[in-house]
Amino acid sequence: MGNIAKNKSRIWAFLIAAYWLSIVTYIVLWQKYKHIINVRDQVLSANARPEQFTVLVQNLPPPTNGTRSEQVDAFFRKLHPDAYEKCLVVTKLHKSSKLWTKLDSLKRKLKHAEAVFGQSKTKDKPEGIRPQHKTGFLGLVGAKVDTIDNSKEKIKDLSVKLQAEQKRTIAEEQEASAFAIFNNRAVAAEVSQSAIATIASKWRTSQAPEPEEIVWGNLSMPYLPQLFRKFGIYFLVFLIIIFYMIPISFVSALTSLDNLEKLVPFIKSIVKIKVLNTVLQAYLPQLALIIFLALLPSLLMFLSKLEGIVSHSHLVRATAGKYFYFNVVNVFLGVTISGTVFNALKKITKQPGQIVSLLDASLPPQASFFITYIALLFFVGYGLELSRLVPLIIFHIKKRFLCKTEEEIRDAWAPGPFNYHTHVPADMLIVTIAACYAVLAPMVLPFAIMYFALGWIIVRNQALKVYIPKYDSGGRMWPHMQARILAALVISQITMLGYFSVKKFVFSFLLFPLPIATLIFAYVCNKLFYTAFRVTPISLVSTDLKDMPSVASLVEAYTPTCLTPEDKFEDAEKFEDARSTATSRTSSGITSPA
């Protein structure tokens, strides 16, 4: 659009394109939402999942008489005498979890030592070499002891301690929340959707998270402090977004070597080498940006955890949301505006009063930045992703020097879950860029299409066949993504509105209905479809099931690993391998009162 003169009739074509873009987006999103709801329905109604039978009750008031579990039992037994089974009160599990982790690492150490001992039995030395270690700091100082014997002894000690601690925790460390277990999915769904106490900060019910994704430490946060914490964290994230603006502005100001030359004249001599020039021109500034952004997701994940979110999938969504807004404000708006302002300022100082015509000329050139940005992402990013080069190197180093037992090798090879909280916002940023430049500078589009076409093949393959998911939220990421896509659309519509005005196109007011239409579309979709993602609709779970899970299996699922009796959990470990490394379930816990 940079080539179109002001107020020409050709601008009409762009106006029509803007409408076309919006309408096609609405239609596609509408159909996708419906499709995903259908898939989700099938998944939810067919399988009896433990979380469908379990209601998380948070913020219980102090019991007036009797224990916590009596309090919960009394209420639900009266309400649903047939359907209610029992409750598991959540406990503070700091100490048990610590002991459990220690015990677990000792067991690993023992196995490792046994493997080392086994491998040392060569033909020459059939008796082998018993591994030894020093008992002092980091195994560097202190008396040397036989590792196998020493470990066995310690394990014995710790097992006794852990059992005592488990009993103490169950009895004394009960917190103000519980899992209520029902034998009827429909009743559990109804209870989880109902307000129980008149003041909403008490007896808050919700569907329990999947057993594997519970954030134990957050289950018993008081309601009001959590609310204020949330505000505090939103404010902090807001500050982070604003504060990071400054370095990114610098990076984007240095985008083109032309700028660098103007600012740092001695660079000219380097730039004269043609090959280096090309490479620097294309990749240097964007690479800095990408590395810079890689530091962020963990921080945002940590902040989201402080918000008091109880399930890991929700945590991932909250992080993805924050990261998306960071990306849009800092990468997209930051580059567009400060790149523009930087280019423009130079000329304005010479000829002030021509701001409008300058903006007009310097918005489209930023498109080239984003084209190289996208290209870099899909050449380097997808390349790394597909080859899994870094994990491969780490694996081989580990295998060579650290791993002795089969279990250790398997752990080293394990790819972990798919990182939705970084992949989704990154893709959504490309959507934003594509939506904003689709009409103004359509050259971005082929690159965006290539990005998503390759992504469809590569990332889909990785997500389905490489990474191992710990839990299955049933497509709950979709409403989140839909909201972000619509946010991108609104941004693009407002950008176009501004840009059409700069072009002094008299009919640019015709673009006004577009952002409003998008907001209404988002509202309608939310009203119609989102409920089914937020809660479990009754009609899905009122069908009869062939095999109901036993109450014992539900209790087991919602008991944290560090509170499971030791013999039981060792059995479990042998049989269910898919059940993750279980260390994620040890920072707080649960107790089932008799």
Place this chain on the structure above:
Amino acid sequence: MGNIAKNKSRIWAFLIAAYWLSIVTYIVLWQKYKHIINVRDQVLSANARPEQFTVLVQNLPPPTNGTRSEQVDAFFRKLHPDAYEKCLVVTKLHKSSKLWTKLDSLKRKLKHAEAVFGQSKTKDKPEGIRPQHKTGFLGLVGAKVDTIDNSKEKIKDLSVKLQAEQKRTIAEEQEASAFAIFNNRAVAAEVSQSAIATIASKWRTSQAPEPEEIVWGNLSMPYLPQLFRKFGIYFLVFLIIIFYMIPISFVSALTSLDNLEKLVPFIKSIVKIKVLNTVLQAYLPQLALIIFLALLPSLLMFLSKLEGIVSHSHLVRATAGKYFYFNVVNVFLGVTISGTVFNALKKITKQPGQIVSLLDASLPPQASFFITYIALLFFVGYGLELSRLVPLIIFHIKKRFLCKTEEEIRDAWAPGPFNYHTHVPADMLIVTIAACYAVLAPMVLPFAIMYFALGWIIVRNQALKVYIPKYDSGGRMWPHMQARILAALVISQITMLGYFSVKKFVFSFLLFPLPIATLIFAYVCNKLFYTAFRVTPISLVSTDLKDMPSVASLVEAYTPTCLTPEDKFEDAEKFEDARSTATSRTSSGITSPA
């Protein structure tokens, strides 16, 4: 504050006052909310109200096999075999309702005629004069007939027709919504809060409105059209608010006779008469404003009804909300800004470039307008309210010329329900004025206090002892009022922020946290307390009841009057007098399938 010079240290006092005002408002509102929730809890848990046993199911999809009632029965009977009793499918009742109204008026006519006949039996004429009327247009033309005989005949005919029509309606005019009746309050509350279908536009459940306040015509509106209708009506109300701005601006521009003199010089001769001058000065412009506003509530009520709201109490709240924003934008902002601008413009044309200092000088004078406005409201408004002069005059006219039977006299005397939809926004406007001028021009405060002190005595008396409520929403107006009071507070805080800046007070940025604090306070209150007003918390209705209402009585309550068998409803009329005139329940209806 108009007397304080710029950037003086005395402004600090006003800043502290602004914080004081906000904090006191928060504390009072918080305590009130808690208090009202307590009262509501007691009311809801103690009495078994029919709406607690009844769930309104809207937007049923077309039944795949069988009838509508079979469809609803099948679902709920499976879900709650013990608690579910039966369902009443809502029907289109245009024709039955018409017949019923006709029959009712004929019966009244008959009674009237009999009374006239009875009174005509004086000592002189023991046989009396049988009343007669003409059958043609408005009783003016056509053949003369005996009214009593003629009415009796017609009633006989109509009764037969009505019975046939009732049967036909029940069988053929079923719509896509139903009342599901349960024998357990807790289960009904759970079902009413649960999402049933995956797509929220189907099988929408909510607690049934009280029988007396159902808006029958709106029960079966399709979901999406209703949503769009709502947007359309919001837009329309927005236009009305903007459009009415113009006449109100004129009215307020004419506020002071000084202005009138300047504009219409010949008025000077009238103004010279001292008494007239005083009266005109004080009351003329405000009176115009008040009369002008009296036209509006009915229109807003009509528009709210078009939104598809199903209960009358909700209708009243929706109207009150619209009316409040109308009041704030047009009366409060309109008068403040355009009065100011009008006064200011004159001087600016002479000395341009002094806008800031002029604004500074002309904001406080508007306080005097609002002082007289409030005074007028409580002298004239409360006087009329307390004496009920207009209804008294109308009653005596009716009694003298129209009423013959006791029933007719009672109807003429009936004060009807309290008009919350006009009283609440009017009071909220005074709250807004008081909050905004409390710090800037505290002279408004004594008048506002007097207004509410008198209101406490007078309006409370009227509401409790004069007006007859048709239904009892259980304090659901409070969250609405709280929201409006907080809106008033935000407006006042922003006004102060602007005014402090005009005063060039360097620490005016200290006021920034106030509006944000108000928004957070509103959010927290909403989260904590509003749920208990929106839905019925389970803990309230899980207590055992001494006397449960019978299913038959519930069915009767949720059957519209025009579908009740004729003999039954005549009995009912004799016994329950409080049950309103029943005409409100005749625009659509319900059918109970066997």
